[in-house]
Amino acid sequence: MAEPSSSKPAVPLLKDELDIVIPTIRNLDFLEMWRPFFEPYHLIIVQDGDPNRTIKVPDGFDYELYNRNDINRILGPKASCISFKDSACRCFGYMVSKKKYIYTIDDDCFVAKDPSGKDINALEQHIKNLLCPSTPFFFNTLYDPYRAGADFVRGYPFSLREGAPTAVSHGLWLNIPDYDAPTQLVKPLERNTRYVDAVLTIPKGTLFPMCGMNLAFDRQLIGPAMYFGLMGDGQPIGRYDDMWAGWCVKVICDHLGLGVKTGLPYIWHSKASNPFVNLKKEYKGIFWQEEIIPFFQSATIPKECTSVQKCYIELSKQVKEKLGAVDPYFTKLADAMVTWIEAWDELNSTTSEEASSKSANGAAAATK
Amino acid sequence: MAEPSSSKPAVPLLKDELDIVIPTIRNLDFLEMWRPFFEPYHLIIVQDGDPNRTIKVPDGFDYELYNRNDINRILGPKASCISFKDSACRCFGYMVSKKKYIYTIDDDCFVAKDPSGKDINALEQHIKNLLCPSTPFFFNTLYDPYRAGADFVRGYPFSLREGAPTAVSHGLWLNIPDYDAPTQLVKPLERNTRYVDAVLTIPKGTLFPMCGMNLAFDRQLIGPAMYFGLMGDGQPIGRYDDMWAGWCVKVICDHLGLGVKTGLPYIWHSKASNPFVNLKKEYKGIFWQEEIIPFFQSATIPKECTSVQKCYIELSKQVKEKLGAVDPYFTKLADAMVTWIEAWDELNSTTSEEASSKSANGAAAATK
Numbered sequence: 001m002a003e004p005s006s007s008k009p010a011v012p013l014l015k016d017e018l019d020i021v022i023p024t025i026r027n028l029d030f031l032e033m034w035r036p037f038f039e040p041y042h043l044i045i046v047q048d049g050d051p052n053r054t055i056k057v058p059d060g061f062d063y064e065l066y067n068r069n070d071i072n073r074i075l076g077p078k079a080s081c082i083s084f085k086d087s088a089c090r091c092f093g094y095m096v097s098k099k100k101y102i103y104t105i106d107d108d109c110f111v112a113k114d115p116s117g118k119d120i121n122a123l124e125q126h127i128k129n130l131l132c133p134s135t136p137f138f139f140n141t142l143y144d145p146y147r148a149g150a151d152f153v154r155g156y157p158f159s160l161r162e163g164a165p166t167a168v169s170h171g172l173w174l175n176i177p178d179y180d181a182p183t184q185l186v187k188p189l190e191r192n193t194r195y196v197d198a199v200l201t202i203p204k205g206t207l208f209p210m211c212g213m214n215l216a217f218d219r220q221l222i223g224p225a226m227y228f229g230l231m232g233d234g235q236p237i238g239r240y241d242d243m244w245a246g247w248c249v250k251v252i253c254d255h256l257g258l259g260v261k262t263g264l265p266y267i268w269h270s271k272a273s274n275p276f277v278n279l280k281k282e283y284k285g286i287f288w289q290e291e292i293i294p295f296f297q298s299a300t301i302p303k304e305c306t307s308v309q310k311c312y313i314e315l316s317k318q319v320k321e322k323l324g325a326v327d328p329y330f331t332k333l334a335d336a337m338v339t340w341i342e343a344w345d346e347l348n349s350t351t352s353e354e355a356s357s358k359s360a361n362g363a364a365a366a367t368k
Numbered sequence: 369m370a371e372p373s374s375s376k377p378a379v380p381l382l383k384d385e386l387d388i389v390i391p392t393i394r395n396l397d398f399l400e401m402w403r404p405f406f407e408p409y410h411l412i413i414v415q416d417g418d419p420n421r422t423i424k425v426p427d428g429f430d431y432e433l434y435n436r437n438d439i440n441r442i443l444g445p446k447a448s449c450i451s452f453k454d455s456a457c458r459c460f461g462y463m464v465s466k467k468k469y470i471y472t473i474d475d476d477c478f479v480a481k482d483p484s485g486k487d488i489n490a491l492e493q494h495i496k497n498l499l500c501p502s503t504p505f506f507f508n509t510l511y512d513p514y515r516a517g518a519d520f521v522r523g524y525p526f527s528l529r530e531g532a533p534t535a536v537s538h539g540l541w542l543n544i545p546d547y548d549a550p551t552q553l554v555k556p557l558e559r560n561t562r563y564v565d566a567v568l569t570i571p572k573g574t575l576f577p578m579c580g581m582n583l584a585f586d587r588q589l590i591g592p593a594m595y596f597g598l599m600g601d602g603q604p605i606g607r608y609d610d611m612w613a614g615w616c617v618k619v620i621c622d623h624l625g626l627g628v629k630t631g632l633p634y635i636w637h638s639k640a641s642n643p644f645v646n647l648k649k650e651y652k653g654i655f656w657q658e659e660i661i662p663f664f665q666s667a668t669i670p671k672e673c674t675s676v677q678k679c680y681i682e683l684s685k686q687v688k689e690k691l692g693a694v695d696p697y698f699t700k701l702a703d704a705m706v707t708w709i710e711a712w713d714e715l716n717s718t719t720s721e722e723a724s725s726k727s728a729n730g731a732a733a734a735t736k
Contacts, residue, residue: 115483138661139576141538141630142545142560149562151555154548155577155611157661158654170509177510180522187519192510194517196566206571208507209523243523262509286526293506293525 012040013127018101020123021093025049027056030107035060037111037121041103044093046071049085066092078346081339086232088241090212094219094226095344101130102223103216105267112174112268115195125265126169126216129199133163134259136204144199144261167222167258168249171214172196173269178211180239180286181279184272199263204254207296210246214267217249221258223348224308225249227340229333231281236329238281243289244333247296252311255301284327291326295319309341316341380408381495386469388491389461393417395424398475403428405479405489409471412461414439417453434460446714449707454600456609458580462587462594463712469498470591471584473635480542480636483563493633494537494584497567501531502627504572512567512629535590535626536617539582540564541637546579548607548654549647552640567631572622575664578614582635585617589626591716592676593617595708597701599649604697606649611657612701615664620679623669652695659694663687677709684709 020038022028023046031038035058043063047055051067071092072079082092087106094102103123112120132146137160145152145161152161177192202208217226225248228241253260299318305311320334388406390396391414399406403426411431415423419435439460440447450460455474462470471491480488500514505528513520513529520529545560570576585594593616596609621628667686673679688702 139570139574139630141540141576141579143564147562149558149560151545151547151551151558153577154546154551154579154607155614155657156548157657158550159658172509177519178522179519180524182526183519183522190517190519192517194515194565196511196564197562198564198566200568202507203571203574205573206507208509209521211509211522239522246523262507289523289525290527 013124013131014101015040017099018042018103018123018127019044019093019097019099021046021090021097021102021104022107023048023087023090023093023104024055024107025053026107028058028107029056030110031058031061033111036119037123041123042099044097046089046093048087048089066096074347075343078339078343081227081230081336081343083228083231083235083241084233086235086238086241087212088228088231091226091228091241091245091340094223095340095347097219098348100218100220101127101216102219102226104212105215106213106269108270109173109213109267110270112266114266115197120265120267122171122214122265122267123216125199126171129169129261129264130166130216130218132166134166134201134261135160135163136201136254136257136259137164139203140200143263144201147199164257164259165218165221166261167218167253168210168260169216170208170210170260170262171216171265171267172263173211173213174266176269176272178209178213178269181275181282182286184275184278188272188275195266196263199261202250202260202262207247207250207293208260208262210242210249212242212245213269214265215242221256222249222253222308224341224344225252225312227312227337230329230336236327237284237288239278240282240285240289243285247292248312248315251296251299251301251315252308255305255311256308284329288326292323295322309345312341313338381492381499382469383408385467386410386471386491386495387412387461387465387467389414389458389465389470389472390475391416391455391458391461391472392423392475393421394475396426396475397424398478399426399429401479404487405491409491410467412465414457414461416455416457434464442715443711446707446711449595449598449704449711451596451599451603451609452601454603454606454609455580456596456599459594459596459609459613459708462591463708463715465587468586468588469495469584470587470594472580473583474581474637476638477541477581478636478638480634482634483565488633488635490539490582490633490635491584493567494539497537497629497632498534498584498586500534502534502569502629503528503531504569504622504625504627505532507571508568511631512569515567532625532627533586533589534629535586535621536578536628537584538576538578538628538630539584539633539635540631541579541581542634544637544640546577546581546637549643549650550654552643552646556640556643563634564631567629570618570628570630575615575618575661576628576630578610578617580610580613581637582633583610589624590617590621590676592709592712593620593680595680595705598697598704604695605652605656607646608650608653608657611653615660616680616683619664619667619669619683620676623673623679624676652697656694660691663690677713680709681706 045065047067051069229244231241316334316337323330413433415435419437597612599609684705691698
């Protein structure tokens with residue numbers, strides 16, 4: 001089974017069907033390095049923190065930028081579901097996008113090189129991952145069977161070889177690995193230098209730690225579940241935004257028969273965040289996750305839930321009922337999950353035909 | 369977390385605790401290439417087919433060899449559970465071994481090279497895989513967290529970081545991939561050239577196609593489940609021996625909380641087998657597996673089954689009850705599963721102290 005050519009295509013893949021979402025508190029100089037790969041695409045920048053600060057975007061990029069004032073204006077009281085002073089605010093960009101696909105990347109992530117020394121076009125690899133099926137129902141020992149030079153091995157059921165639609169592509173990081181604060185503290189010098197040339201499907205029924213640093217997904221298939229929760233300012237926890245989204249997304253993908261891939265592409269993660277600051281943000285999560293993960297491992301969604309929205313509302317009820325006892329935070333989070341879906345539906349209620357005109361009249365504060 | 373050094377250790381790892389099992393119909397010239405890695409270990413050679421043929425083993429190797437006459441003499445009527453004229457007979461070697469670990473390899477598998485051009489000591493990598501834990505309960509996106517330069521990523525529950533004992537290490541193949549006959553026919557020229565530098569745990573609840581070409585396991589943890597079934601002479605099916613073992617092993621490992629790893633090491637698989645011959649052997653399996661896999665996916669073993677033997681006998685009952693309707697072959701196979709366990713227990717009933725003396729008085733036809 002052939003994969004798209006790995007050389008740079010004449011017209012960038014999905015040029016008009018994908019938005020790049022970037023949460024930031026600083027000038028976006030990091031985009032210079034990504035210019036050859038990102039310039040053809042539209043960017044949605046979500047400004048984290050002080051809305052009075054001006055974020056500079058290098059010339060030539062097509063973007064819209066939202067700060068906290070914009071979010072409050074667009075969502076009104078429902079803006080309460082969007083985190084403040086935390087990169088979890090990025091999920092506002094998923095909601096306001098009108099495209100089929102999203103790629104999100106942190107502003108401390110740079111272009112990595114493959115073992116041959118060639119710059120890795122991370123976005124192109126994510127698109128390949130999203131456009132070819134996943135294999136969540138049975139493990140293929142030669143990894144992604146749809147890649148050039150690979151296939152399903154002996155003993156793989158033929159009825160499963162069509163695969164499942166891919167909803168999520170989770171990319172990895174060279175240099176600074178995505179460790180928690182305790183591991184950062186214990187291994188301050190550890191760097192990820194191992195380039196593993198594989199993409200694989202995370203099997204049905206298995207949870208994984210989804211990192212938001214280098215992540216792509218199909219908004220139409222799974223968008224409403226990509227809520228990054230309540231983190232940062234006024235909340236008792238941080239650095240669990242992407243984890244929360246990942247647990248919810250995986251349970252819903254499993255229920256709906258959708259696939260989640262992980263592996264390639266790598267980005268170059270330049271700088272470790274401060275482990276002391278991280279520990280303060282994480283410490284409640286470190287013990288809460290011991291209860292949250294068994295909760296998600298045993299969560300089941302009724303058959304009647306046939307849309308992502310219905311699944312997500314159902315999950316929010318179970319969160320309130322079962323995790324509310326762990327900490328009042330989860331009751332608040334469960335309510336925010338409902339608010340998120342209401343806000344999502346409000347901004348995405350139009351048919352796809354209408355969507356582009358609505359987008360043109362849209363609410364961006366600064367569109368270049 | 370450190371892994372053992374990858375340089376050749378002064379005393380080979382597990383020298384007196386591991387047997388290498390090789391099924392063959394020909395002279396074992398392929399061992400010459402493995403001499404630097406295999407010579408310190410004991411070999412158990414199971415001669416497939418005509419017992420009157422003499423198998424030549426290169427000088428300097430320490431081995432015992434069993435042909436069909438030996439198997440019949442040692443097992444008596446229970447020899448019916450060991451396949452004839454099929455490499456599935458290798459499982460007799462697992463049964464007759466008295467060691468804690470087994471490595472099994474096909475005689476058309478040679479030493480592969482890593483991307484730096486260095487010969488891969490496959491056995492050493494298998495031993496590393498077996499000696500460090502698995503992570504079946506949650507997926508780690510940086511693959512084996514116990515390898516040098518890797519760890520558990522952010523969001524991995526701390527309570528799961530001890531991992532689970534590793535029962536199986538499933539290695540891969542460069543050059544000729546392990547494809548079924550239809551794929552061989554469609555892609556006669558496909559070669560596996562992708563070296564994926566990863567070891568990973570197959571998550572709990574997920575089945576995989578276990579290939580017997582390059583496989584190691586812990587006999588004490590999972591040995592009695594490593595039965596390669598009834599294949600070859602007088603049977604309606606071939607080339608599903610390792611698959612059958614893999615399905616049973618995985619269900620039992622999941623039940624007992626044991627881990628199964630796949631990935632490194634690679635061997636060089638030299639020659640594709642004849643796809644027309646393979647198709648004849650496989651064709652029943654190709655449709656049977658569409659019913660067998662859902663059977664194993666939904667199989668549950670009662671809590672009372674706390675040993676591999678008890679689990680395996682329970683599985684045999686379920687096979688008879690649920691797969692017997694697919695074809696009378698499965699009733700015969702279910703009976704053979706019981707016979708296998710009886711024979712295993714007969715040969716392995718001694719305590720570990722007695723085992724070595726029993727082994728010394730053992731039943732090998734030709735011991736060098």
